Amino acid sequence: MAILEIKNVSKFFGGLAANSNVSFSVEEGTIMGLIGPNGAGKTTLFNCITGYYPPSKGEVVFDGRRMNGLDPDKVCMLGMVRTWQKVRPLAKLSVVDNVMVGALARTSSLKVARELAMEQIKVVRMEHRADFIAGGLPIGERKKLEVARALATQPKLLLLDEVMGGLNPAESEEIIQLILDIKQRGLTQMVIEHDMKAIMRISDRIVVLTSGEKLTEGSPQEVVSNPEVISAYLGEAHA
Amino acid sequence: MDKTILKAIAILAVLGGLLAIPRFVDSPYALHMMILLFMSVMMGQSWNILGGYAGQHSVGHAAYFGVGAYTTMMLMHTKQIAPWIGVWAGIALVVVVALIIGSICFRLRGPYFVLASIAVAEILRLSAINLTTLTNGAEGILATELPPFKVGGAIITDFATKVPFYYIGLFLVVLTVGVTYLVQHSKLGYFFQAIREDQDAAHSLGISISLYKNIALVLSAVLTSLAGSFYGIYVGFVDPPTVLGLDVSVQIMLICIIGGMGTLWGPVLGSLVLVPLSEALRSNMITEALVKIGLVSPESKIGIFLKENLSHAHVLLYGILVVVVILFMPDGLMGFIKKLAKRRKQEAV
Numbered sequence: 001m002a003i004l005e006i007k008n009v010s011k012f013f014g015g016l017a018a019n020s021n022v023s024f025s026v027e028e029g030t031i032m033g034l035i036g037p038n039g040a041g042k043t044t045l046f047n048c049i050t051g052y053y054p055p056s057k058g059e060v061v062f063d064g065r066r067m068n069g070l071d072p073d074k075v076c077m078l079g080m081v082r083t084w085q086k087v088r089p090l091a092k093l094s095v096v097d098n099v100m101v102g103a104l105a106r107t108s109s110l111k112v113a114r115e116l117a118m119e120q121i122k123v124v125r126m127e128h129r130a131d132f133i134a135g136g137l138p139i140g141e142r143k144k145l146e147v148a149r150a151l152a153t154q155p156k157l158l159l160l161d162e163v164m165g166g167l168n169p170a171e172s173e174e175i176i177q178l179i180l181d182i183k184q185r186g187l188t189q190m191v192i193e194h195d196m197k198a199i200m201r202i203s204d205r206i207v208v209l210t211s212g213e214k215l216t217e218g219s220p221q222e223v224v225s226n227p228e229v230i231s232a233y234l235g236e237a238h239a
Numbered sequence: 240m241d242k243t244i245l246k247a248i249a250i251l252a253v254l255g256g257l258l259a260i261p262r263f264v265d266s267p268y269a270l271h272m273m274i275l276l277f278m279s280v281m282m283g284q285s286w287n288i289l290g291g292y293a294g295q296h297s298v299g300h301a302a303y304f305g306v307g308a309y310t311t312m313m314l315m316h317t318k319q320i321a322p323w324i325g326v327w328a329g330i331a332l333v334v335v336v337a338l339i340i341g342s343i344c345f346r347l348r349g350p351y352f353v354l355a356s357i358a359v360a361e362i363l364r365l366s367a368i369n370l371t372t373l374t375n376g377a378e379g380i381l382a383t384e385l386p387p388f389k390v391g392g393a394i395i396t397d398f399a400t401k402v403p404f405y406y407i408g409l410f411l412v413v414l415t416v417g418v419t420y421l422v423q424h425s426k427l428g429y430f431f432q433a434i435r436e437d438q439d440a441a442h443s444l445g446i447s448i449s450l451y452k453n454i455a456l457v458l459s460a461v462l463t464s465l466a467g468s469f470y471g472i473y474v475g476f477v478d479p480p481t482v483l484g485l486d487v488s489v490q491i492m493l494i495c496i497i498g499g500m501g502t503l504w505g506p507v508l509g510s511l512v513l514v515p516l517s518e519a520l521r522s523n524m525i526t527e528a529l530v531k532i533g534l535v536s537p538e539s540k541i542g543i544f545l546k547e548n549l550s551h552a553h554v555l556l557y558g559i560l561v562v563v564v565i566l567f568m569p570d571g572l573m574g575f576i577k578k579l580a581k582r583r584k585q586e587a588v
Binding site for chain 2: 050052071072073076077081082084088089090091092093097100101102104105108110113149150153
């Protein structure tokens with residue numbers, strides 16, 4: 001069953017079409033990869049899905065419900081949560097307090113929220129950092145903190161915007177394992193990523209965007225052997 | 240857990256001491272200073288909820304202070320309504336004013352919010368000057384005759400001395416600090432701080448930005464209006480510049496900035512610094528002290544200059560103080576103390 005359906009979504013900024021007529025759907029329990037060259041409109045699409053921008057045209061249907069025009073907080077409460085390409089830790093708060101803010105979306109008790117937060121901190125293996133101030137963490141751990149905080153809101157669909165950007169190979173490997181762990185728990189994910197090797201390993205299906213439009217969609221093998229994708233990434237000579 | 244018990248004991252001891260002071264201190268001046276201190280703590284702490292925790296740096300808190308002060312005073316002056324009843328009208332009005340201001344200003348972020356908050360307070364100040372039939376304009380409202388406070392026919396106090404004001408002030412301080420404590424230790428505090436640290440991230444985590452900003456504003460405005468009403472009945476006089484002026488807004492903020500924004504005890508520390516300082520400057524105490532220790536002679540040019548000008552210097556000194564705090568203690572006195580404590584701990588290890 002499709003948990004998320006994107007139907008002909010377009011987003012215009014003045015005359016510029018950041019997304020035009022993008023359609024695809026994400027099946028429950030799977031990982032959907034979203035790739036494309038810089039400026040292809042991946043993050044804009046995330047913003048349209050999660051309520052930061054209203055789509056100019058088209059529809060976003062999540063869990064059978066039309067999401068257009070809902071604010072980001074409502075989107076989160078309905079079970080869809082995102083992380084940020086440029087990490088946004090609550091810098092002056094400790095790691096556990098950061099994750100608690102996420103957990104408080106579902107409970108009003110600080111005690112329960114703290115327990116929920118510690119659970120998610122364990123999922124990303126940062127127990128030893130629980131009392132650290134978030135602003136002082138290295139980038140790899142900030143990225144993991146984003147994931148823990150998002151998970152704490154108990155989503156049905158997790159949208160990860162370049163969680164591996166700027167990480168070294170060992171850290172990226174850790175995140176890949178984390179994403180696969182999360183999949184094991186039955187959570188649906190949509191992942192924007194630049195690292196082709198990583199996206200090939202984790203995705204069940206991949207959507208390729210270029211210049212705001214959907215180029216193709218398919219299994220990872222289908223996508224990498226598609227001449228159009230190769231030409232979009234490497235230039236026509238290689239296709 | 241030992242530490243929290245120690246803290247609780249220390250707070251109770253200080254509170255007990257404060258409750259006992261009027262029994263041992265007769266000097267009206269000393270009580271007056273304490274009342275000023277209480278007022279300052281209330282003002283700073285109220286601002287702290289919105290500015291310190293939720294990160295919305297309002298420079299227009301005079302609006303709420305003034306609306307509280309004016310409502311209570313106007314009702315007492317024209318309708319002979321006792322201030323402890325009038326204060327509720329002030330609160331109700333301030334909630335309405337705050338929600339209107341919030342719906343306008345919270346569309347803006349950062350410096351634009353600051354400018355809008357100043358503008359709204361100035362609109363209220365100019366209205367108070369010009370709506371002469373309602374507010375008596377620039378002349379202000381003088382109402383020093385307080386009706387006696389009765390419970391079931393028995394007169395509890397007739398407000399002849401400063402003692403009842405002292406206890407009212409102390410009660411209001413406990414109330415504001417208590418409210419802040421509750422905010423800090425609840426979902427509200429977490430959401431306010433999340434909005435302060437990163438509004439977009441907070442939004443993505445299910446926090447309704449406009450709802451929680453408005454909750455912070457209403458809490459802050461209600462407590463500020465209480466401080467305003469208290470000021471009105473204590474001083475017995477309100478006019479537009481003293482309760483609605485921009486310098487009131489700035490003073491409210493300074494208490495917090497100097498003491499430490501977003502901390503429970505910051506506004507208390509800030510008041511402990513600012514109130515004695517401004518009083519010392521205003522009353523020529525410093526010049527007299529310098530004369531007494533023989534550093535300057537009262538007839539010398541410097542002595543005369545200081546005596547004539549130092550009393551106007553408190554604004555200048557505030558400015559210097561803010562610069563020093565921002566340069567050397569960006570998290571205020573509270574942050575500075577925490578840093579020192581941390582360093583000592585590390586050295587001990």
